Amino acid sequence: MMAMLAAASPAAAAAATPDCAGLVTACMRAAPGAVALLAPGRPTLIAVDAGEDAGVRRAADDLVGDLVAVGGGTVRLVGKADAGTTVIAGTLGSPLVGALIRAGKIDVRGLDGQWEGYVEQVVERPLPGVDRALVIVGADRRGTIFGLYDISAKAGVSPWTWWADVPAQRHPTLYLTAGRVADHPVVKYRGIFINDEEPAFGGWARARFGGVNHLAYEKLFTLLLRTKANFLWPAMWGKSLWQDDPASAPLAREMGVILGTSHHEPMERANIEWQRQGGGPWDYTRNGERLRAFWRAGIARRGVSEDPVTIGMRGDGDEPMTQGTAIGLLQRIIADQRRTIAEVTGKPAAATPQVWALYKEVQDYYDQGMRVPDDVTLLFADDNWGNIRRLPVPGEQRAGGAGVYYHFDYVGGPRNYKWLDTNAVPRVWQQMAMAHQFGADRLWIVNVGDLKPMEYATSFFLAMAWDPNRMTEAAMQAYPARWAAQQFGAAQGPAIGALIVEYGRLASRRKPELIDADTYAGTAGGWARVLGEWTGLAARAGRLAAAIPTERRDAYDELVLHRIDAMTNLHRLYAAVAANRRAAQTGDAAATARWATAARGYFAEDAALRRRYEGLAGGKWPEMMAQTHVGYTGWQQPDVDVMPALATVAAPLPVPAMATPPLRSIAADAGRAIDGAGVRWQRVAGFTAAGAAMIATPATAPAIERPGGAGPQLAYAIDLPAGARRFDVVAAPGLDVRGTGRHRVALSLDGGAPVIVDLLAGETEARWGKAVADNRRVAGATLPVTRAGRHVLHVWLVDPQVVIEGIEVAG
The missing domain is CATH 3.30.379.10 (Chitobiase/beta-hexosaminidase domain 2-like)
Structure with a gap:
């Protein structure tokens, strides 16, 4: 028989096609x-x-x-x-x-x-x-x-x-x-990191399997292989896959799963192993001999294995190794580690795959000129909030290649986020497509926290890692319905996919851990607008639940309904608290009490929703929703969920003043997109809660240092009164992946000279924290409006990595 060729269908495709189109379908x-x-x-x-x-x-x-x-x-x-x-x-x-x-x-x-x-x-x-x-x-x-x-x-x-x-x-x-x-895959190593796994994943594994042991890992290894992933950073806080259950690592090898260790666990040793053996200070300048012995044992235990070895060194407990950037010391550590690898394996160090994770402060070493041997994979990282910090030089050829460590879950400033999946897939797609364009395609790993309820985002990340070229913008937009069809059947796929899209759009507005009673009090439409969106989505999800076959209701609750109900209820809680405080300010005792009662009811419902989830599938998921999320006062979670403070008429809590909304908000895709300089604009629907975004492609195009003329731009026709006006560009909170420290667009009105605006100008920890909390960056310029009437605002591309989400015009 003559062989016929075709690209294999994505794993998210529905099971059986009614028209039987395609090869081996x-x-x-x-x-x-x-x-x-x-x-x-x-x-x-x-x-x-x-x-x-x-x-x-x-x-x-x-x-x-x-x-x-x-x-x-x-x-x-x-x-x-x-x-x-x-x-x-x-x-x-x-x-x-x-x-x-x-x-x-x-x-x-x-x-x-x-x-x-x-x-x-x-x-x-x-x-x-x-x-x-x-x-x-x-x-x-x-x-x-x-x-x-x-x-x-x-x-x-x-x-x-x-x-x-x-x-x-x-x-x-x-x-x-x-x-x-x-x-075949395009990205060589594709995997997940189980992290921040207490109390949820760890508590669940102990209740279900007696520990985070080979029984739990067998289920995880199978999931990885079913999703065509091959790589795992195992749970690490107080745990060692190798020591806690000696059957786990051999099982991974037998099943075909490649193991690694995280960005601060070098030489195939879990962090806790050093503490267990009482090795003394985690300090190479004072304790190098014992550290080298510790690492040697890790390479010996690895044996004949495919596992890439993490090299380098960070401080104990996921902290910096030193104050400042000690390049000479880190170079010596890596040289000694590679010498150990060669001695233990009996082969040149380059014969063993190695990874240098440029996470947090380690990237500073790279930015200041430190380099490692060509065979080592450079693992670049995001800022823990889904914004990639740095990427390799386009076209750079290294034997070890480069990759990306990405986050769907995080513990750290400005606030932990680990309760629900709040990762907007269009943003993930844009960032990882950019990474692929820059040549970071050796290793993609994503921190998925407890894994549940990150199923959808994890599926997307791993599907894209298999072949980023295949995950076009159109494929990304079609993915929710296809994925839903795989879980619930072709008849329900489009409707459930639409719920997934809408949830992601609304959840991208702000992480739930960052929400409180004041969050939307000063915005246009206030709590009523935001709560109305969530309430409408919950109603749609509830109506659809009635049409889900009984045997699929547990799956529907786990994959779709729980996150919608939980987020809707959280918004109801804080909206009720806000209404309680407003009523107290006006002296309305009855309304104050009524809203306080409502808020307490929503707080109780939050706990009830957790119990509902953990009881699904006959009680299969104990502790899996145990992450606290109500009552944050700093970056770290409270020990238990805490009811927000309520006001009484006698002792009202302060209520923030309503902010003056912008004179006008203009959608990113409301203008005319003009391509140029080898760059084209691409509209990405559903990028934010506000709507579509405009991105430039390829992201690897050189910066346009002199914007104007026939250069790429977005042109917005708007009516303006005479007088100076402030024009702000609303952009995704991206970072400069080229290492220049700039993230720029330019603005001009009508035929005026473009004014370059740097979204990273004056960047501080506080400014970055606000940008990721708000999930947007805003910067602009004041331009003269010489006459009243119709004008054209031009937004010129300077750095192609900037993602335009909208325009705000203030008086």
Whole structure:
């Protein structure tokens, strides 16, 4: 049969397409050349060599269970292919697929040596007695594993089947269409970091499995592989995957999951291990000999492994190593670490993959000129709030490449955020697309906190990491409905996807830990506007819940409803507190008491929503919603949720004065986009709670130091009275990834000379804190308006990394 080529469908695609379009696509009816994956009354046989890698056999066992869940019939794993075989799977070099390759039955061109690549092909008469079968061939063991799990997803089993209680989509009859698909990842290492895991993830694992042990990690490893991820930084606060349960690391190796250690845990040693052994001061200048011995043991324990080794050194407890930037000391530490790696492995240091994490103050070393050997991966980081701080020079060629450490969860200033998923996917897409354009494609890892309820954002991040080129803006916009269809079926996908989009849009306004009674008191529309949006969304989600089949209600609550209800209730709580305080100021005792009662009710409802969540799936998730989130007074969380202070008429609390709203707010996409200088504008819908944003692409384009003329711009026609007017650009709180310390646009009115505006001018810790708390930066200029009437405001691009979210015109 002539092989046909196609890009493999994204993992978020719905299980079975009604029109059976595409190659090797799941379909519920027969089509020319299709293989019957499931057929009533006929067993499905999956052939995998008995001598195949253990991880491959585990994935094949999972595929057996998945197909049983989908079809309800007989599915068996067999050690050799013969009559009746439906699926044949193996890694290049295995006898089973080797015979098919030699016979010319399967096309594996380009597969040899391709990291984690795989081919799926429907083959006619692969063996005597077999009319047609699906053949999966992996370039390496993970390639085969990913191919097997890809069939599970196509058949109707979500990667979140265990972690979000998503039942398989039932199809007693299921076909895979004819053809061939081949796929492989673009980002080499793709993974997550379980972090800030107390009390939620840690408490849950202890209640469910007796600890953060290999039983808990087995579930996590399987999730990673089902989502085509391969890398994990394990939970680290007071924990060591290696010491707490000696079965965990060998299990990861068996299953095919690559382990690393976080940005401040060098040489494959967990932070707590140093404290447990009483190693003395974590200070290389005073205790270098014991530190070197400690690290040597980590490399020895790593053994023959794929695990990239984190190198460098930060202070104990996720703090800076020293005051100031001690480049000479850090260079000596890294040289000694690499010498240790070479001595323990018996190979040149460059033969062991290594990562230097440029997190927080460590980036200062890089910015001041420190460099590491070419084979080391440079892991750049965001500012902990989703804004990448630095990226490599476009086109820079390094053997070790570069990557990004990103955050969906954080403990630190200006405020912790770890309760709910509040990560706007369009912003994640823009930042990671920029990272890819700059060449940071060796390692993508995201801090997901407790993992739940970060399922959707985590899915998106890992799907994009598989192939950033495939995740176009259109694919990103289509992703919510596709992902929802995978969890809830094609009929419910669009409606649930719309809820997910709206939740992300509203949640991007402000992290819940940063909200209090004063948050919206001084804004246009005040609490009424914001609460109205949340209340409307909750009503939609509630109505849709009634249409969700009973067997999917736990999944719907976990993935959709809980976060909407919890955020809506939190806004109701603070809006009631604000109303209570206003009533007290006016001396209205009845209203003061009424709103106080309402606020106490919403506070109690917050706890009730936690109990509801933790009781889902028969009580499967104890402690998983235990992160405190009400009553913050500083960056760190309170020990327990604290009811906000309420006022009485006798003792009112101060109420902030209403701020004067801007004279006019103009949507980012309300102007005319004019491309130029090799740059084009791209509208990204739903980027903020206010609407769309305008981004420039490619982000790697050089800065336009002399804006004007035929340069790229956004032109806004507006009516203005005469007189000087302040024009402010509202931008995403991005940072300068080139290291210049500037983040600029330019403004002009009509034919006036452009005035350059630097959004990072005068940057301080406080200004940065306000920018990330508000999720926007604002800067502008005062321009003369010589006459009343229609004018054109020009916003000129200077630095292509700036994201325009709107314009504000003040009097």
